Amino acid sequence: MALLKAVTVLTSALLFVQSPRASEYQVKAVFLFNFAQFVEWPAVATPDPQMPVIIGILGEDPLGTFLDETVRGERLGLRPFEIRRYRELTDIKACNILFISRSENERVAEILAALGKRPILTVSDGDDFAKRGGMIEFVTDKNRIRLRINLEAAQAANVTISSKLLRVAEIVRTPRR
Amino acid sequence: MRDWPIKRKLTAIFLLISGLVLVLTSAAFVTYQVVTFRQTMRSNLATRAQILAANSTAALAFANEADAREILSALKYDPHMVAAALYDRDGRVLATYPVAASADLIPAAPQPDGYRFEGARLVGFTPVAQGANQRLGTLYIASDTKAVSDALRLSGIIAIVVLAIALLAAYALAAALQGRISAPILALAETATAASTRQDYSLRAPKFGEDELGTLTDAFNQMLGRIEEQKQELQQHATRLEQRVAERTEELEHRNEALRRNAAELLAANNELDAFAYSVSHDLRAPLRSIDGFSQVLLEDYATQLGDAGRDSLQRVRAASQRMATLIDDLLKLARVTRAEMRTERVDLSGMARDIVVDIQRTTPDRQVEFAIAPGLEAQGDSRLLRVVLDNLLRNGWKYTGKQPQPRVEFAAVDENGGRVFVVRDNGAGFDMRYADKLFGVFQRLHSAAEFEGTGVGLATVRRIITRHGGRIWAEGAVDKGATFYFTL
Numbered sequence: 001m002a003l004l005k006a007v008t009v010l011t012s013a014l015l016f017v018q019s020p021r022a023s024e025y026q027v028k029a030v031f032l033f034n035f036a037q038f039v040e041w042p043a044v045a046t047p048d049p050q051m052p053v054i055i056g057i058l059g060e061d062p063l064g065t066f067l068d069e070t071v072r073g074e075r076l077g078l079r080p081f082e083i084r085r086y087r088e089l090t091d092i093k094a095c096n097i098l099f100i101s102r103s104e105n106e107r108v109a110e111i112l113a114a115l116g117k118r119p120i121l122t123v124s125d126g127d128d129f130a131k132r133g134g135m136i137e138f139v140t141d142k143n144r145i146r147l148r149i150n151l152e153a154a155q156a157a158n159v160t161i162s163s164k165l166l167r168v169a170e171i172v173r174t175p176r177r
Numbered sequence: 178m179r180d181w182p183i184k185r186k187l188t189a190i191f192l193l194i195s196g197l198v199l200v201l202t203s204a205a206f207v208t209y210q211v212v213t214f215r216q217t218m219r220s221n222l223a224t225r226a227q228i229l230a231a232n233s234t235a236a237l238a239f240a241n242e243a244d245a246r247e248i249l250s251a252l253k254y255d256p257h258m259v260a261a262a263l264y265d266r267d268g269r270v271l272a273t274y275p276v277a278a279s280a281d282l283i284p285a286a287p288q289p290d291g292y293r294f295e296g297a298r299l300v301g302f303t304p305v306a307q308g309a310n311q312r313l314g315t316l317y318i319a320s321d322t323k324a325v326s327d328a329l330r331l332s333g334i335i336a337i338v339v340l341a342i343a344l345l346a347a348y349a350l351a352a353a354l355q356g357r358i359s360a361p362i363l364a365l366a367e368t369a370t371a372a373s374t375r376q377d378y379s380l381r382a383p384k385f386g387e388d389e390l391g392t393l394t395d396a397f398n399q400m401l402g403r404i405e406e407q408k409q410e411l412q413q414h415a416t417r418l419e420q421r422v423a424e425r426t427e428e429l430e431h432r433n434e435a436l437r438r439n440a441a442e443l444l445a446a447n448n449e450l451d452a453f454a455y456s457v458s459h460d461l462r463a464p465l466r467s468i469d470g471f472s473q474v475l476l477e478d479y480a481t482q483l484g485d486a487g488r489d490s491l492q493r494v495r496a497a498s499q500r501m502a503t504l505i506d507d508l509l510k511l512a513r514v515t516r517a518e519m520r521t522e523r524v525d526l527s528g529m530a531r532d533i534v535v536d537i538q539r540t541t542p543d544r545q546v547e548f549a550i551a552p553g554l555e556a557q558g559d560s561r562l563l564r565v566v567l568d569n570l571l572r573n574g575w576k577y578t579g580k581q582p583q584p585r586v587e588f589a590a591v592d593e594n595g596g597r598v599f600v601v602r603d604n605g606a607g608f609d610m611r612y613a614d615k616l617f618g619v620f621q622r623l624h625s626a627a628e629f630e631g632t633g634v635g636l637a638t639v640r641r642i643i644t645r646h647g648g649r650i651w652a653e654g655a656v657d658k659g660a661t662f663y664f665t666l
Contacts, residue, residue: 027240034238037307076308147239164235164307168244 027145028125028138029066035097035121035136036076038165042158045096045119052082054094058111059101061085089114100124100134108132119158130172135159139170148172183359191351192344199343203336210332214325218299219292222320225255226303230316233263234307237271237314245272257324259298262317263305271314287315297322361390365397378405447515455512458505465505469498507634510565511619514641519559526554526567526599530588533568537575544584546575551589554599556666562642563666569635570601570662576629577605577660596665604659608652616652639664 036053053076057063071081086092089111098120100111105126112122112133122129125138130150135157137148147169154161178186229248236244245263252258252274260282261274268286292301300319306312361384368382378401384394472495480488527550534548548571556563571586578584587602608616608623615621617640620633643650646666654660 031239034307034311034313037311038235038238074311076311144240146241162235164232165239168235168239168241 024140024145025063026066029063029070031138031145031147032063032067032097032099032123033070033074033081035123035165036081038162039097039121040160040162041096041119041121045094046079050078051094052080053096054082054084055097055099056084056086056092056095057099057101058086058089058092058104060103062101063099092120095120097121097123100126100129102126108134115157117157121154121157121159131174133174135161136169137172146170150174183362184355187355187359188348188351191355192348195347195351196344199340199347203340207329207332207336211325211329214328215294218320218322218324219301222299222301222318223292223303226301226316226318229261229318230303230305233305233316234313237263237265237305238307240265240271242272246274246276248272249274250276252318255320257320258318259321260317260319264315264317266312266314268315282319284317287317290315294322357385358390361385361394365390365394368401369397372401378402378408451512451515454508455516458508458512461505462502465498465502469495469502472498504632504634507632507638511634511638511641514562514565514638514645517562519562519645521557521559524556524558524560524563526556526563527552527588529560529564530554530567530571533564533571537572541575544575544579546578546584546586549585549587549589551587554588554590556597556599558646558666562645566639566642566664567601569639573635573662574601574603574605574660576631577607577624578603579605579629581605598663598665600661600663602659602661607654607656607658607660609656610654613652613654617650 032055036055055067055071057067068083071083074081084091084095092098092115096119098115100108100122102125104111104124108124108126108129109132115122121136122134123136123138124134125140126134128137130137130148130153133150133153135150135154137150139146139148147165148171149161149166149169150172151161151166152173178189181189229251233245233248235241236248249261249263249272252261258274260278262278262283263271263273264287265271270283273283288302290302290304292299294300298319299322300317303316303318304312305314305316361382364385365382368380372378372380380401381398382394384391384398472491475483476488476491476495483491530548530550534550538546567588571588574586575584578586581604583604585604588600589602590597590599592598606624606629612623615623617636618633619637621637622631622633624631640650643664643666648664648666650662650664652660652662
């Protein structure tokens with residue numbers, strides 16, 4: 001009986017994970033790609049106008065091939081897109097948008113501290129990511145993905161977020177200690 | 178229009194031309210207004226759509242319906258905006274305006290980009306893109322075209338008002354200016370009519386200027402002048418002619434008067450003469466009868482006492498008195514012819530001539546004379562008098578052929594110059610043409626009584642009768658070659 005129950009839960013969990021997750025991460029992949037158009041990095045970060053826009057993924061990759069498919073053939077001005085997957089924090093060299101996987105939830109503070117003021121737009125769907133000093137957090141609300149933005153964090157890293165993007169997002173602050 | 182007065186024709190032409198120009202101009206104005214307005218409206222809608230599209234990039238990029246709805250709801254401030262919608266990259270509707278828009282207002286899927294008029298709406302699809310090449314979705318927007326029809330109505334009203342005012346002005350101008358052309362023509366026409374109806378050629382048409390109409394007026398006036406001169410000349414001629422006719426008429430009347438007086442005097446004298454001749458002849462008969470009667474008594478009762486010489490003398494007295502009686506009878510006949518009343522009728526001359534010939538042959542059966550009477554001769558006249566004429570002429574012919582071995586007398590007629598001429602011809606003694614005018618005188622004889630007996634009254638009588646009938650008589654002849662008498666009636 002218990003076993004049966006466990007199996008049912010597992011199956012339903014799997015089902016829940018499978019289809020909504022697929023569509024959810026598809027949407028998130030598009031969002032990650034779209035951010036490039038509403039964010040400006042300091043000029044020093046792109047010495048070459050043809051330098052690719054690098055979207056990095058730190059930790060376990062939940063996006064699968066969605067992101068690769070989304071950016072395939074796309075350009076931001078002259079710049080093509082490039083996807084990089086990082087295992088270690090030290091792997092991160094030139095990067096414009098960094099998606100921090102849920103798998104790194106425990107290390108978020110450490111990661112953000114390590115990135116310091118580097119002009120990298122940090123994005124994650126981890127709990128309270130924005131409040132914890134991340135720049136953009138994906139929040140799932142009634143099957144819709146909403147954005148939460150920590151403007152101070154972005155400003156600190158010299159990353160400019162378009163007011164249009166701010167319009168559709170919820171602005172949060174890092175609580176003062 | 179053909180029979181319109183020139184004034185109206187000119188005004189109508191002016192109005193027609195200006196009306197055509199005005200209508201074309203107004204039509205161009207309205208068309209330009211409408212086309213321009215449609216273009217303006219299209220570009221305005223495009224601008225508005227581009228602003229909306231620019232604002233809705235983030236909403237589309239991050240699938241934020243609430244934001245999208247809010248952006249579209251700004252359209253409520255423009256009452257002409259009918260509907261709008263935002264489609265995402267995959268063509269799904271993210272948000273609509275109005276929020277609860279019915280399905281027929283919003284196309285199910287985006288259509289090709291661009292703006293077009295669909296019925297009473299202007300609709301457009303515009304891409305929503307952030308940056309140069311990143312298409313995020315499509316904005317649909319629809320506006321009603323009331324503004325266009327309002328603009329059309331307004332420009333139409335303006336055009337009609339302008340048209341009306343301009344036409345009124347054109348009419349006023351035409352009415353004022355047509356006089357420059359029509360006034361000289363009307364003046365000419367009036368003068369021409371007056372001149373021809375009143376026959377007053379002293380009229381002159383007034384001149385208005387030195388243009389072609391002025392030339393025409395001059396020529397017309399010159400023509401009138403010439404007609405007037407000619408008319409005066411004609412009148413002078415006519416007056417002179419009338420005067421001359423009057424003079425001649427007066428002269429003629431004088432002469433007529435004189436002639437009448439002469440004729441009356443002549444008639445009176447003639448009548449007197451006739452009366453005298455008649456009474457003398459009549460009165461002469463009684464003593465003549467006494468002379469003859471008593472001479473006969475003497476011869477019968479006293480023959481023995483007279484002796485041969487006495488008887489012979491008495492015989493001569495008797496013969497002379499008998500000749501005188503015949504003479505008197507003839508004179509009485511002549512006088513009677515003049516006095517007798519005329520009764521005109523159709524007379525068969527041929528028949529009459531035959532009767533006379535029969536009578537002649539009966540009284541003198543010892544003479545053989547050939548008479549040739551043409552048949553069917555007729556004339557209009559007094560039969561008694563015409564019998565005297567024929568009797569005289571035929572007896573003359575019979576008489577003067579007495580010495581001819583084959584005597585012949587002919588009565589015929591010839592047509593000459595359209596008139597009928599009767600002819601009595603014989604082959605007798607004839608006469609000398611030198612004495613032809615004496616033939617018809619009283620007591621005028623070309624032969625002695627011994628040669629041919631006669632009194633010299635017969636032909637005079639004949640001529641009187643012919644003259645009384647309004648005819649003419651004449652004779653041709655030569656000695657021993659016969660004589661021919663012609664007469665008309």
